[in-house]
Amino acid sequence: SRNARIQLFKPGQSNATTVAGSGAPGTFTFIKPIAVILDSDGYLFIVDSGNNCIIRSGRSGFYCLFGCTNQSGSASNQLHNPQSLSFDSYGNLYVADSANQRIQKFILATNSCGISYNLPKFCSNATWNPNATTVVNSTSIGIYSFGLFVNNNNTLYVSAYMTNTILVWLEGSASPQTYNSSDLNLPGVIFVTINGTVYVYNNGDGRIVIWVQNGAGSSTSAMAVNYVCYGIFVDIEDNIYCSMSTAHRVIQKLFSNIPHATTAVAGNGTAGSGPYMLNLPRGIFVDINFNLYIADCGNNRIQLLQSGYTNMRTVVGNGSNETITFNCPTSVVLDADGYLFIVDSNNQRIIGSSANGYRCIVGCTNASRSAPNLLSQPWSLSFDSYGNIYVNDYGNSRLQKFLLISNSCNDVIVYDDTSTSIITLNITTTTSYQNSGQSTSSIFLPTCSTPLSIGSNCNTSASICDIRQPCQNNSTCLNDNTTIRGYNCNCLPGFNGTECQYDYRICQLRTCSYNGICYQSSNTTFTCSCNEEWQGVHCEIRINYCKNITCYNQGVCQSLSSNYTCLCITENYSGRYCQIKSGKIVTLERVSKSFGYIAIIFLISTALFIITMDILKYYFGIDPIRKRLQSRRRVKKTKVVPVVQKIYYKSSLKKRPINSVVLIEETNI
Structure with missing residues (x-):
């Protein structure tokens, strides 16, 4: 306790090992640890009496469990000098709260290590309908939408970037529930946990916000990041991951880290293709074993950082043993067997893997269109x-759903095409598939006069460059019989690889955000020409056009697309800055001013009169009203005293004498 640490004495050893506290960096700073117990996995639960709290350890480290206010108290969430703790069989925690003279019971609220997303199990020959159904279009989500998540209740979550809302479709519902909050600011990528908590990245203020569905909905800030998050993930221990593409690294915020500090878990911040480097990473996925998969867009590969390792290895793509190539993969997810499904964004397709290897399953024409079977920059x-695939078709501003139509491991796939032609250098084989599933074949020998031509009309070039067209990215294919492949690819600047499949150009598709134009200024630098409403190195910061604008007459400035406007409080004001007043307002102001001027003149005149009279009286000895005052005083002194006469009459039954007397009483007032 006095050493503020937890010591472990192993059997047969006299020297202890510090497992927590002072002397064990990266654990926790105790003041007075006084009791410790373990759970079934060997994780520690510690009573820190000096900090009035309960600390626990987990796979992610140490963090405060109860009494985390840093203050002692008697409230239900506070402790005061706790002394010991114990579990019951249900996982509830009992604490001896000494100074409060009570035993506190903390009930286990949740103990689910489940996952919120779906991991369907597929057979190696599983197929999806190539024609998708549009479940959400631009009318609902606007022209920009980055966030897509389907939880294990088949509830669909979509972030609407332009309207600062989150749209939620319950399974079977045609209309969404709309949730908004003042904390939502250009919402982007999202993740939903097992308890329905939504983590969403705000492009507008650079924060990951936690949005809790509790009726009206409430939100709090989870962490702030310095670069745009192109992918977020929350593992089963509620640790948050953010893929910062332009910073070329993936960061993590541990659930146990209360101050919201982050650490880099992949990438060193410099673009590169080494085992510890990334180049414009996008989507991320963390499995239940805490292995991190990264869609490394700039390197055209999928990287795997295994739990406990510092270097990554390439699973598929550039640098792997797999033959399939990518052009900016932006998302990666796993199925129940750990096979990968990848969004190959610039090739406009979805790649899936199985025991048979990698294959294209959606958008396999490599064309960017808006037809139901095509994609445009899928995100x-x-x-x-049920195994259906939802795709955020970013370029078409829609969300596509590809239905799983076959997932039986014993099925034989029957092609819908009426015929498929396979051409070789020596023979041509045509195989026709009938509705019954049977096929008929015909084989014929070429009759062309030169081996450089093939086909039924000898009008097809037999050169490998013409048949295979192996060179990518507009490179030139040169037939060369001296090489094993029989050809060479002459790559354009910025591309390399045997087939020019690797794009190392400084200016990539999304180097400049929000339709900015990238200009390469040197071999290592670039400049983004941003649209009018955006700024920053990558055009990632929205311009505040109201920053230096003053709206008059209590008008409110509102930013618009590449502009601003002043919202006037009533129709009596108008103009660019609400500076123009209507005739009614002008008339009222003039009348008001006139009355004001009259009142001021009256007050000034009265004051001047009083001052003038005082000056004449006390300075010059002239008193214009002296005679009048003296006259009033004299009149008052000579004034006749008023008399009230009261007359009393006396009478009797007898006849009054002629000379009877009338008494008169005078009373002075």
Whole structure:
């Protein structure tokens, strides 16, 4: 206790090991640890009497469990000099709260280590309908939408960037529930936990916000980041991951870290292709074993950072043994067997893996269009519990749903095409698939006069460059029989690889955000020409056009697209800055001013009169009203005293004498 640490004495050893507290960096700073117990996994629960709190350890480290206000007290969430603790069989925690003279019971609220997303199990020959159904269009989500999540209840969550809202479709519902909050500011990528808590990245203020569905909905800030999060994930221990593409790294905020500090878990902040480097990472996925998968867009590969390791390894893509190539993968998810499903954004397709390897499953024409079977710059994907695939088709401002149509491991796939032609250098084989599933074949020998031509009309070039067209990214294919492949690719500047499949250009598709134009200024630097309403190195900061604008007459400034406007409080004001007043207001102001001027003149005149009279009287000895005052005084002195006469009559039954007397009483007033 006095050493503020937890010591472990192993059997047969006299020297202890410090497992927590002073001398064990990265654990916790205790003041007076007084009791410790373990759970079934060997994690510690510690009573820190000096800090009036209960500390626990987990896979992510140490964090405060109860009494985390840093103040002693008697409230239900506070402790005062706690002494010991114990569990019951249900996981509830009992604490001896000494100074409060009570035993506190903290009830276990949740103990679920489950996952909120779907991990369907697929057979190696699973197929999806190539024609998608549009479940959400631009009318609902606007022209920009980055956030997509389907939880294990098949509830669909979509962030609407332009309207600062989160749209939620319950399974089977045609209309969404709309949630908004003052904390939502250009919401982007999202993640939903097992208890329905939504983590959303705000592009407008650079924060990850926790949004809790509790009726009206409430939100709090989870962490602030310095760069745009292109992907977020919350693992089963509620640790938050953010893929900062332009910073070339993935950061993590531990659930146990109360001050919201973050650490880099992948990438060193410099673009590169080494085992410890990333180049414009996008989507991320963390499995239940805490292995981190990263869609490394700039390196055209999927990286895996295994739990406990510092270097990554390439699972598929550039630098792996797999033959499939990518062009800016932006999202990666896993199925129940750990097979990968990848959004190959610039190739406009979805790639899936199985025991048979990697294959294209959606958008396999490599064309960017708006047809139901095509995609345009797809951003992310998510499974529902039935194995259907939801794709955020960013370029088309819509959300597509590809239905799983076959997932039987014993099925034989029958092609819908009426015929498929396979051309080789020596023979041509045509195989026709009938509705019954049977096929007929015909084989014929070429009759062309030169081996450089093939086909039924000898009008097809037999060169490998013409048949395979292996060179990518507008490179030039040169036939070369001296090489093993039989050809060479002459790459354009910024591309390399045997087939020019690797794009190392400084200016990538999303180097400049929000439709900014990237200009390469050197081999290592670039400049973004931003649209009028955006600024920053990558055009990631929205311009506040109201920053230096003053609206008059209590008008309120509102930013618009590349402009601003002043909202006037009533129709009596108008103009760019609400500076123009209506005739009614002008007339009222003039009348008001006139009355004001009259009142001021009256007050000034009265004051001048009084001052003038005082000056004449006390300075010059002239008193214009002296005679009048003296006259009033004299009149008052000579004034006749008023008399009230009261006359009393006396009478009797007898006849009054002629000379009877009348008494008169005079009374002075």
